[in-house]
Amino acid sequence: MRIGELSTRTGVNAHQLRYYEAQGLMVADRSPNGYREYDDTAPLRVKQIRHLL
Template identity: 85%
Template structure:
């Protein structure tokens, strides 16, 4: 099937399908005319990719998991290498959450301390002047 049909059958636009292919998540044969030709398994593969992206996994993580994926949800059988990779990803996420919680708590403490002092000498403050805080 061509990319337009795959897009219609999965609800994923052609631009995203090309991106998945560029990331090595999806493969297509090329006809003599240069058009992509996907087989029937591509529909399931795209659904799996969408579910894994919904779990906020990176393209790199998804590329590692897809060969083990079974079904649309997908299920991921408990092979030792796969479990080790998922545990490592979970540890990284937990570390990020810990750092964010520490930052949140410190900021809340600074705000609380500033509000307690009640100093009227602060210059006017406009939230629009704030720069985004890097994560």
């Protein structure tokens, strides 16, 4: 899923998701056009990060 869909599913701003990635808390693959592609476990990881905050 792309960052917009992950943002919608989790209620977390896309800017925050990019910040989590920059801090090494999340990993996103890149599609050939450069878009971030998150796997199916990403919503759970975002939920865990938010819980720890």
